[in-house]
Amino acid sequence: MSANPETSAPQADAEHDEHGHHxxxxxxxxxxxxxxxxxxxxxxxxxxxxxxxxxxxxxxxxxxxxxxxxxxxxxxxxxTKIFSRFMYGGLALAFTLYVLTLIIILFASATGME
Amino acid sequence: MASADTAKRGGLMSRPTAETGWTSWLTTTDHKKIGILYFWTTMIFFFLGGVEAGLVRFQLAQAETSLITEEIYNQMFTMHGITMVFLVVMPLSAAFFNYLIPLQIGARDVAFPRLNAFSYWVYLFGGIFLYSSFFLGGAPNAAWVAYVPLSTDAVSNMGFYAIGLQIVGLSSLAAAVNFIVTILNMRAPGMTFMRLPVFIWMSLVTNFLLLFAIPIIAVALFMLQFDTIYGAQFFQPATGGDPVLWQHLFWLFGHPEVYIMILPAMGIVSEILPTFSKKPLFGYAAVVFAGAAIAFIGFGVWAHHMFTSAIGPVARSAFSLATMFIAVPTGIKIFNWVFTMWGGKLRLNTAMLFSIGFVSMFTIGGLSGVTHAIVPHNAQQHDTYYVVAHFHYVLFGGALFGLVAGMYYWFPKVTGKLMNESLGKLHFWTWLVGFNLTFGPMHMSGLLGQPRRTAVLPGELGGTVEIYNLLSTIGYVVLVVSSLIFITNLIKSIKGGEPAGLDPWDARTLEWLTDSPPKHYNFGTIPTVTHRDEFWHRKYAEDETGTPVAVPAGGSEEHDAAVRDSEAEAEEHIHMPDPSYWPLVMTSGMLPMGYALLYASIPLGIVAVLWMLVGMFGWIIEPVAEGDDDEPEPVPAH
Amino acid sequence: MTAGAHETTLGLDHRKLAMWVFLGSEFLFFGGFIAAYLLYLDTTAGGPGVEIFDIPFTTISSFVLLMSSLTMVLAHHAHTKGDMRRMRLWVLATAGQGAVFLGGQVFEFNVFWREGLIYGDSPFASAFYTLTGFHGIHVFIGILMLLGLYSLTLTGKIKPGQPIKTEMIGLYWHFVDIIWVLIFGVVYLIPELALLE
Incomplete structure (x- = not known):
């Protein structure tokens, strides 16, 4: 493959730039x-x-x-917002679950094992 | 298969083309074939899990007797649990996901056909890895919940558990990504979210649960593996490690897992009940949102499995409350199913019977579940047979009844034939009786104090408990007979069942719009969806009173004929993904990888990594057919 | 199956959507190890604890990884412009910085080990090595993917018209970087402040 087709701007590009100021x-x-x-x-x-x-x-x-x-x-x-939802949704879920777990464990050991 | 691009093929990297014969199964990327592979594999594991259950039951048939050693007994109940949860119920649901998701949303395949094959093979090799433990020093024997510190002791053989489940989990994670993308992104035109079949909704919810729960168990299993094999100290009290951390991580995954197993069955039943009641599902939106709510709350109730562990009184109260809350969406669903049947024209064939069985047995299991939510009760019931009874009512009486209902319902779709109804009904009644006989008495024996996971039934519990256990064992025998009836029916019907025709059940959803069994490409023309229960609306219109009337003058057949005509035209323009060797090549590297991790063997590990890299490399560079996942090449001007 | 993104229900490319779905779940994976690490912060069984960290050193390696995200995004940008020569350059630069980061981690592990932080000696040591080790494996996989990307553009398998492939690997790479942003703060800096006042 020569270098020429590589440097020519591809078709997909025009479509990509439609999303406002990239x-x-x-x-x-x-x-x-x-x-x-x-x-x-x-x-x-x-x-x-x-x-x-x-x-x-x-x-x-x-x-x-x-x-x-x-x-x-x-x-x-x-x-799209969907991607943000996956990113921050995953983060929020992980944060909530693990912080709760830590709180439960620390609380249980602070009150002394029954 | 497009013949136009055969010129591009040939040479070392060419893709396999067989559409029949055993190579077609090894290389398939067709979601329907993969679904069938899943199905038969789970049948084999169901048999193995059943044998293990049998040994447990015969051991406990009488007090103070021993049929098998305690060592074997521990392996049996552990492997029974692992097998039924991870190698039967979950993959059986995956079989339904595979077969039905593309058909019900009007797509030709899943989003990533080769990844789909990858999921299946990883599951198979994970199962083989787990079962190879029997020949390599004994199976895992510290229960499927694998509580530390027992499970980190070398005597428990839990290395196989930690690594084997990790492999199986990888399969589920890949499948979850695949199905989520498929459902979100490959729906037929007009198939909005509120027009999705309920089974698709429940599949979507289940796969989200898998997506977020699998990484948690991955963490737990890695820690267990490192503690057991490489001397890490995550759960070792001697150096200050906390064994309760394992319980938290396990149940953070384990409770969503419960809903991962039950929601697909709920989806299946939500398809069957309306069809055989000749009514739309009562409260579609409520059923859908209840499913989503169950999933959401399901992440917040994990510690109710740990009421007798050190979690403190505040956590106990909070999780007790949350657990009672989760009964609300579940109750909503049960009422919706009952109201779907209410006033309907019920057709009590096998699929319907199993669905009604599902609703009733699951209700019993759900009610005993609520009793666990009450902390003082829980402390009494913990680790007794009452708990065993409870979760078998939701997993066997629930999930398995629903999945079997699905088998009867979609058998005509998969094979084009009907299953034998009289054998089917015999199967149902023996199944129902055997199930209740096996697990009903466990409620009683549990409340009378029979402990779980105890190799010898203590004689001091008295004659009543002994009778209950005998009844359970007899129930097991009935279940074996019932399973034999089912297998006979299945094989007989595959060989010589009556032709089913296109729409044997007067069904409501898109999969019945195409042939049975469906063509390789599912739909000649992708249907455009204008209603929920699209297929029903193509067959029936409503008169002024709202009663459905068949579209006049054989309109439906005309319509079908029209669809079929356009399919003949369309056929040559459809490009389906080619089969591929590489998922199989790559995933078979999972076995050496598993043993390398288990025996901490670096040379074997290097072999395994190279093996999988070669597989991945082949996967990436093998030619993709036109219309596959490459953008069309810009034609260079020479 | 997928032709163009415009033919899908959401108008999104399958592969990109899948990558995001997967990345969302990865938080649960790293979160579990971070939680275990925080739980065992001072469970050192008499061995070394957080005081062993060499913050200036880790700051530099964190900085290198952070800057690799810049070169990664520049590689993607070059790919969208069809400038494959520059794209390859940036891809190599990214992989190189990833390798520097990994080298730093290997060096760091060696030093800690010699100073007495042995993997099987305390829950703290196990949690620290496991968490940062898994992150290192993610970086390693990322480097392999970048090198694969590099060579496949040379053979013409990945074409100038397919910036989506660079974008996918980029998303993974940035994600691994973002996890390190969390680890650097939560695992190194905050405990150092909190425990060594």
Whole structure:
């Protein structure tokens, strides 16, 4: 196969771009920069003492990073809502079930095994 | 099969083309053939599970006697549970999913035909792996719930359990993804969600349950495997591990699993009752939403299996309440089934009898289930035969009755023949009597204190308990006779059953629109759906009073003829997925993989991984027929 | 079976829908191991605990994995533009960063092991190695898929008109990255703060 057909823009592309403004490489790099800064901020909680604010700050940072990767790199922002439902539905279910489990286990051991 | 692209084939990577003979079964990607493979495989495992149950029952027929050693006994009840849950009821439901989902939604196959074959073969090899344990140092013997720390002890042989179920779970997960995509994305034009047959709804819900429950048991099984074989400490109290964690993880999966087993049967019964009552399903929306609600609440009641474990009083109260709540949607369904039959023109053939049997037996099992929700009661009943009675009423009296009803109902679809009705009715009545004789007395013997999983029936429980156990064993014999009647009927009817015609039951759903057995491509022309119970509405119109009247002047036949004409035309334009060797090649690597994990053998593990990689590579690069999952190639200008 | 996405009921490509369905379920998988890890945070049986973590080192390897998501999405973008040369470059870059991350993990495991965090010594050690090990296996599978993607574009099996294939592998890759975002925070940073005040 010669290099020529590879570089020609395929048909499917036109269809793809109909979904409004599709992000450009420049957008992606910007998101990556934001993620880099957020990671640096995460690291800062290890270097500096934020006292009681450290953990809430980390939780927020994790959530923001999560949403950025999901919305931009995984295109959830531009795709059908169904995909977001699978992503966040799975996350919510896992979170609920396992947090409940941990609470039950810790509560049971805190009250002493009957 | 499209002959146009034979030119593209040939050479090493060509795809198999056999449509008959045994290679066609080994390489099939046709959902109907895969469904039939599932069916017969579950029959074999049902036989094995039945033999195991028999040994248990004969052992307990009399107090203080021993037919088999305690060692064997433990293996028997463990393998009976594993077999019936994972190798019979779940795959039997999968057989129905496979055969019926594409037909009922008006599609030609599932979304990923090769993945579908993959699911079947993985299931088969997982089953073979589990059963190979009998020849390799003894079967797992720490019960299907595999409570630690007993199950992490080498004496329990639970390595086979942990790895075997992992393999079978992979099959279910792949199938769940496949069926969810199929139902969401391959419905015939006009088949909106509220026009889906109830069986399809329940399949969708079941597969979502599988999708989210299988990863949980995967986690638990990996931990068990690592603890047992590689010395991990997840559940080891000696280093601070918590055995109760296993129970949580197991039942986080285990309770949705209960609904995974019962919902397909509920779907089947929701198709059969309306057909033989000549009425639409009463409260379609309520049945559908109750099914979804059961699934949703089903994730939030797992700890009611652990009332006697250390979970604390608050958790006990909360889970007790949640468990009682889940009886509400279940009750809604039962009332809807009863009201479907109410005032209908009932035709009491075998499929209908089994459906009514399902509703009644499942109700009994459901009611004894509610008694478990009450914590003090639960503490009394825990680990007694009362629990055994309860879950056999919902799984045997429920799931299995429903699935058998489905077999009778769709047998004409699969074979084009009718099953023998008199043998069928004999089967039903012996089945019903044998079932109640086996499991009814267990309620009593359990309340009188007979413990589960005890190799020798203690004589101190007294003569009454002994009589109950004898009755149970006699009931088992009746069930064996009944099963023989069923198998005879099945084989006789396949060989020489009466021709069924196109629509033997005056049915309501799309699968009866096409031939029996359906052509390879199911529908010549994909039907356009305008109603719930589409097929019914093509046959009947309603007069002013709402009574159904047949479409006049043989309109239905005319319509059928029209469909058939267009099918002849359409045939040459239909491209079906080709058969493929690769699912079989790839999945057979599961066996060496399983043994490599079990014996912690790195060389064997490398062989297995390479084996599966080769299979996957072949899968990816084998040519795909036109219309398969590749976009058409842009023609390069030379 | 599937011709184009426009012929399906939801107007979505089967394969992409399937990937999302599967990814949704993966949360339950990793969630279970994370829960076990949190449960056993200080169940170290006298062995080393979270103080063993080398946060600067893990920050760097996390950063590499995060940036591999950027190259992955650029590969997909190049594929949608039909620019296969650039697409292959980005795919290789992604696989390379994945390999760097994996190498870092192997190195980290070695150091921890030498410092006395032995797999079978405590529930904490078991939970830590199992969780991060399974994540590593996911990364490894991702690298294999990327290399497969790379070679199949060379042979012409994957064509410029099929960006969906890069997109699918990309979704998996980003998902594995997102799981690491959670692990890095919940497994490394938060316990380090919470337990070592």
């Amino acid at each position: 992000p450009t490489p420049r957008d992606y790099v910007r998101i990556a920069l934001i993620l880099a800064v957020l990671t640096l901020m995460e690291y800062s909680t290890y270097v500096f003492d934020f006292g009681g604010l450290g953990i809430p700050l980390l939780v927020v940072l994790i959530a923001v990073k999560f949403v950025y990767v999901a919305s931009w790199f995984m295109h959830l922002k531009f795709d």
